[in-house]
Amino acid sequence: MSRHENTTALVTGAAHGIGRAIALHLAAQGAAIAVIDIDAQGAEATAGLIRDKGGKAWATGADITDMAAVEAAVTGAEAALGAVDVLVNNAAYTVAGDLEHIGLDTWHREIDVNVNGTYHCLRALLPRMQARKQGAVVNIASVNGVRYFGNPAYSAAKAALINLTQSVASEYGRHGIRCNAVLPGSVRTDNITWTIRQERDPDVFRKLARWYPLGRVAEPEDVAKAVSFLASDEAGYITGAALPVDGGLLAGMNVMISEFILED
Template identity: 40%
Template sequence: MDLRLKGKKAVVTGASRGIGRAIAELLAEEGADVAICARNEAQVQAAVAELKRHGGAAWGRSVDIADGAALKGFVQQAGETLGGIDVLVSNASALTVASRDEDWQALLDIDVMGAKRSFEAAKPFLESAAQANGDAAFVIISSVSAAEASGASAYGAMKAALIHLAKGLARENAAKKIRANVVSPGTVFFEGGVWGNAKAQNPQFFEAMLKRNPTGRMATPEEVAAAAVFLASPRSGFTTGVNLLVDGAISARVNF
């Protein structure tokens, strides 16, 4: 299926590894020009070099997502460098599951405010793209933890806030042909990630989590990326305000 992304301009935050990297790679494979950011400059530049191998333009730089001015500056520079923004993906996360005050603050600053601020900075570009082409897209990566609460969790609460934010943005911007959607992964395995580290450091816990999923396995970053890129594409032109679970049925709730 042609996702109609060839020549589109896409920005992905938190894209040097894991899910964000897989999203950037798939966008580039589909013919989009891609700008990325993450905290580690060396990892960003290594990712940019790989993205360029797909034949399109690629650019990136190190950004502290919690620094609102720096994040907005990155998005502005990305739009100017690429010549516009058709797709914005907010993937960056503090990735802490503790519940100290500093964990709440980190998740607010990076996950929630990072999504809000990146959209604000990209909005003029998205509006121009939507006016010219009839479609622009904002995709937020949340988590199935938004709907699963075994205890008080800063991570789950802030991931739930992202779903609410996306729905509001979807309704506010529908007439402008800017769509806003969420992808909520379940457990995702890659080396160096949360579950890759769990497998190495606590194999019994890792095996217990595997057994919780009816599929008997965890997702790959590429499987989550496929859902995100489809929602970002003009093929999903009438889909906005949704929260798409990519969890292998680990959650029992009915999603409607």
């Protein structure tokens, strides 16, 4: 039997990048997938890819900063696919920047999508999971949530998600609900920030590789595999964890060590 057979997973922000990879990976392991994204067309395209491979999927366009839209999306997902067993809070928004120059609207939008949007999805789904006494939540945070790597509003939001993960784990464990976070480092996607960086330097991912002890940036599937594990029964005694999926980035200062300590 496949790892996620007979489960329904709702993945936010699954129209593109890592969210799409998570949706496809969970579907390949037997889950029915509800795709929620502000990009309705992209969401439907992901659902189409799953159905093309014989899987079950349903998609809708929704802005997770709108609580009513999230509630409607979750109701629609459950009507189409049955009760949601797994929630993956993946949708996110950021534009590169620093504290000195960030616009007020940008700050508010980054906090709104990344923190409030995630909270809206939890608010919609936790009572439903509680009623069924089961559920697994995986929040896609970032290494930015524990160290500063640029993008201050995004970093503050991802730090909040790690703490929110602990709140959910602590309060809802007694209802059979687990909640964990994954902390990716750099992941090869075509999101807006990586597109801008690649336009500036087409070699950016190769240059970044030397910061990673494993010698490469992540592929979206690296994150999807960690999510799949944390969402599964194999992680049945793991809750409240913040798992780096970062090729060792947070483990040490790789460039400093190779340039100043291990130099010959």
